[in-house]
Amino acid sequence: MVTLYTQQGQNVRKTWMLMSIFLIIVIGLGYVFSRMYNNPNILYFFVVFSIGMNIISYWYSDKIALTMAGAHPASREQYFDFYTTVENLAITAGLPMPKIYVIDDPSPNAFATGRDKNHAVVAVTTGLLTIMNKTELEGVIAHEMSHIGNKDMLVSTVAVVLVGFIAIISDMMVRMSFFGGRRNNDREGNGLFMIIGIVLAILAPIAATLIQLAISRKREYLADASGALLTRYPEGLASALEKINKYGTPMIKQSTAIAHLYIANPTGSGQFAKKVGNLFSTHPPIEERIKRLRESL
DSSP states (O other): OHHHHHHHHHHHHHHHHHHHHHHHHHHEEEEEEHHTTTOTTHHHHHHHHHHHHHHHHHHHHHHHHHHTEEEEOOOTTHHHHHHHHHHHHHHTTTTOOOOOEEEOOSSSSSEEEEEGGGEEEEEEEEHHHHHHOOOHHHHHHHHHHHHHHHOOHHHHHHHHHHHHHHHHHHHHHHHHHHHHHGGGTSSHHHHHHHEEEEEHHHHHHHHHHHHHHHHHHHHHHHHHHHHHHHOHHHHHHHHHHHHHHHHHOSSSSOOTTTTGBBSSSSTTTTTHHHHOOGGGOOOOOOHHHHHHHTTTT
């Protein structure tokens, strides 16, 4: 039988699996380009730099995400309802009180980040605090607390950093292939490795992004279910998602790197997903999420 505890264990294993997959991609890119330029130092650089990025992302993931979102600390005095809601749900969930932040943006949204439950952060927009009633706010916060309790924040953090790293490296390698690799074309086998390298450099970030998006969508369904279980009132989150969906306006400050952390697509009501299909959406359709929540009543 699948329980929240088995889901937590799966998320821990998923983190290691994700890191392994990305490291394989990185090493593969490094190997091909080291052969292409007959320079083994390229492979060593790929491996060392990827490990360094993992370490940095693990320790500073919350600060990176909060800076990119433009969030600032929220005091108990200024945001009393928000603070006490997080405090009460943390007690109910048996979790340490996370740090709370606010983003000055009229678009209703929220996210949780941090490397573990002892270093967690919950951030919401001023728009969310304005339009949500008490039960709706509890539903949203319970969703974010579930991300913390389900131990899936690290999965998303690793995905953010490694997808970005692979995209940067791939772009650099493509440029090197076109502008720096021609002088080595006469070497035996170099032309073949150049073709393989260019193909891998183009496909690698696409594959990495698809893995990231698939993980993100599954996380949202799980957090919805866990959040509803925490409040014992699925309608609160369902109603909150309806309001977020109806608002529809994109957030002022956006970053594709952290888009999947939010409870809803920061580009506004999943418009991007509706245009190109759910395959490339960071979030499952809100309508489907609402339907699942209300079916659980």
